[in-house]
């Protein structure tokens with residue numbers, strides 16, 4: 001069955017090992033918690049079509065390994081990403097402290113206009129929390145990131161995270177701040193948009209006054 005969608009956005013999921021990146025992606029795509037998740041080796045891939053503000057958007061998501069030894073492989077996937085989930089674990093200050101490094105990588109290796117959402121995962125483990133919501137939201141504000149806390153275990157805010165990021169990209173396309181046709185934008189028009197653009201073009205052609213010269 002062929003899929004029709006208005007846009008395709010390339011997304012990255014980055015952050016330290018064990019933060020829950022693969023579980024977030026699995027929860028988003030399968031609507032369930034991935035039991036016995038192993039460390040990602042290199043990069044894994046998932047995709048899903050979502051509805052954002054009346055537009056259908058295919059999210060093409062690259063889930064990268066957090067372990068340092070895969071860093072050179074994962075870095076090669078950053079190019080041309082329109083959006084990224086920058087994930088840390090609210091019960092691990094170590095994963096939070098590493099955020100600046102991940103952010104530098106994302107901003108230098110992906111598109112300079114990449115839209116990033118900071119994701120504090122494992123929200124269900126409130127009693128083990130090491131990073132407060134306030135502290136992380138300040139970090140997000142200082143670095144111009146959107147921010148949400150999630151639980152890949154319960155599913156809380158998982159879909160909202162992807163939608164929030166997609167919504168922000170769409171708004172920037174509509175305001176002209178992002179140009180899908182720019183090389184490496186991480187955005188493509190889908191069949192539905194192309195058909196609509198084509199129809200508009202045809203209508204413009206039909207409305208053109210006859211040449212009097």
Ligand SMILES: Nc1nc2c(ncn2[C@@H]2O[C@H](COP(=O)(O)OP(=O)(O)OP(=O)(O)O)[C@@H](O)[C@H]2O)c(=O)[nH]1
Nearest residue numbers: 017018019020021022023037039040066122152153
């Ligand atoms: N309680 C709880 N545990 C979680 C949650 N998300 C992930 N985990 C657990 O955290 C561990 C790591 O999850 P992964 O999704 O494999 O982590 P990752 O960030 O993909 O790790 P790498 O692939 O090594 O980069 C696993 O044992 C998961 O079961 C969550 O929201 N709540």
